[in-house]
Amino acid sequence: MLENFLAPYSDVGLLILRIGVGLVMLAHGWPKLNPSGPMGGVSGVGGFFKQLGIPVPSAAAWLVALLETFGAVLLIVGLGTRILALGFAIDMLVAITRARIWMMKSKFAGDGIGWEFEFILGMASLALLFTGAGQYALDPLIGL
DSSP states (O other), rough: HHHHHHGGGHHHHHHHHHHHHHHOOOOOHHHHHHTTTOOOOOHHHHHHHHHHSSHHHHHHHHHHHHHHIIIIHHHTTSSSSHHHHHHHHHHHHHHIIIIIIITTTOOOOGSSSSSSHHHHHHHHHHHOOOOOOOOSSSSHHHTT
16 A cells, blocks of 8 residues: 555655765764864864774875765765765775774664664665665766
8 A cells, every 4th residue: 555655756765865864974074074173174083084094094084074075965966876875885884893893892872882873874875876866866867
């Protein structure tokens, strides 16, 4: 019953998913660019990345900050969805493995610092990688 009713609106679901992932990424990306924010901007993020052992930490900090801000806006409007989704999935995989599990010794939420948030963002990004932006996006207009 619900399948018959909702199937024609699957592209609305993809729009909702893009907006949700994009807004969360934007909320986490802006502090990485803001030099007067709690992270100290890109230089502060680069220092944190250095502690994590991420190669070329300053360049990686810029890449992540730009992906999570400008990339998030592009994801919301559905421009370059698949490549951005791949970038976000990699971003979340590194966040889980290097920051949460390796540095913070996190396992699950019960120990105080879980990695479930990054995991679901990574899974949502993978879903967008495989499904694409949907009809309500700029990608179909330019043939992506």
